[in-house]
Amino acid sequence: MLARLPEFIDPLHxxxxRGELKGQIPVSSLDRLADILFSDSGVVTVDLFFGREGRxxxxxxxxxxxxxLECQNCLQAVQWPVSNSIKLGIVTSIDQANRLPEEYEPLLVDEGKVLLKNIVEDELLLILPTFPKHQHNCLAQKPDIKKVDSLSHEQQSSTENPFSILAKLKNTGDL
Structure with missing residues (x-):
């Protein structure tokens, strides 16, 4: 077990x-998640075991x-707890990926070393909701009385026809 997680790992090695990686990765280092995060504070706790089952x-x-995350209703922060199990089969080709048992997702390794944060970030992106929202109805707010008054005033003033002056001129024959 390592006290600090390495940046690059060789999954096959x-x-x-039969290696084990336990530690934390700062959320701020997960660049692809930045668009859906309200804040990049916090850490992702990682607990991974590497091994072989036959071949x-x-x-x-x-x-x-x-x-x-950013709530898609009110655009405010929503705390989203994540706890996900990972089962990846390490493969070096698409053909090997197609032969994996159903319970395993492929982890394609081309050059030997991969970024550990990319593996974690891929898993997070797969399990996060497309449209995160608060559990409660965050848009049910009390109507603002000033806004209601200004809306009713706008509706009253919009009932006057802006061309009424032209109509008066037409009727008097000044045109």
């Missing part, structure tokens, strides 16, 4: 050594975090 190199574990 870790699987051969299958695999990664199993869990990621946990409390992310601050």
């Amino acid at each position: 870790l699987a051969d050594k 299958l190199a695999k990664v199993e574990g869990k990621i946990e975090a409390v992310l601050e």
Whole structure:
């Protein structure tokens, strides 16, 4: 077990050594999540085990975090707890990915080393909702009396026809 998570990992090497990675990744380092986050504060707790099952190199574990997403109703922060199990089969080709058992998702490794944060970020992007919202009805607010008064005043003034002056001129024959 490592006290600090490495930036790059070699999943096949870790699987051969039956490696284990436990630690935390700052949410601020997850660049692709930035668009849906309200705030990039906090950390993602990572607990991954690498191993082999016959010829299958695999990664199993869990990621946990409390992310601050932007509510799509009120555009304010909404706390979104995440706890997700990971089951990845380490593959080097699409053909190997197609032969994985159903319970495993493919982790395609081309050059040996991959960014650990990319694996975590991919998993988070897959489980986060497309339109995060508060559990309560965040748009049910009391109507503002000033706004109601100004709306009714605008409606009254808009009933006057702006061309009424031209109509008067036409009727008097001044045109």
